[in-house]
Amino acid sequence: MALIWLDGELRDADSARVSVFDHGLTVGDGVFETLKTQAGKAFAVSRHLDRLAASAAGLGLPEPDRDEIRRACRAVLDAVPLPLGRLRITYTGGLSPLGSDRGDAAPTLVVAHAETPRRPDTTAVITVPWTRNERGALAGLKTTSYAENVIALARARQEAASEALFANTAGQLCEGTGTNVFVVLDGQLHTPPLSSGCLAGITRALVVEWTGAREIELPMECLERAEEIFLTSSTRDVQAVRRVDGRELPDAPGPVTAKAMRVFQERSAADIDP
16 A cells, blocks of 8 residues: 655555645745656755745745655655655645635645556657746746646557647747657757746756756647657657657657757666766
8 A cells, every 4th residue: 555645754555635725736836856866866856946946936935845745755656665656745735724825734745656657658749728927926937736737648648649739928849738849950950948948857957957958938830840759758758759640750769869868868777876
């Protein structure tokens, strides 16, 4: 049975309960991180905790106790070791009134771990008509307000795809529901800049550092002419796109993507906390 860390202790799944008045439940007032785990070890913990703290600050939540979160992660991983897993850290506004105002209670911390399958090397994606607001209060924050992503991902599933890509309000390529996107144009690797409103993905940042990809504003139309496209995320690592909407990329993964996949695999294996 999975053991879950909730507010200071390990509990089994049946007894790990959050109040119905928790602000994360009532209004989505919370932030989270998802980390890849292999053989009981979580990848890039320091970077994920930095981003969790940045997201919490963006919402005006108290700064998370990183030492406590590290202890919680270690306890959960030791309790039920998995060959390949997804470690989820959730940090919410805690007990609050029914409404947007926060209460005076301490934040809620939940850490859970579940097995995850290895992702396939290639996948299909779609574009959706909804946009990311690059000037919104939540732009660039990893919050629990995920309903837009639920809707877009459901649309992708209906079209036999595993991800949906958003433009921002300026019509520029932004991100997926839970991924960042890279494109190869004229042999050069590009990804949207953080100013597009996309999340500062951990895997995205490492791929930029390790491959020299350029961060540049990209129109959505670039997906129609890109020689290669790939996604990055903590659970996908680097994943080639073989179809975007009705356009097939039959040679996926292409040479630039294949190199990025290889470099990421080698560098991440060499350093568990880069």
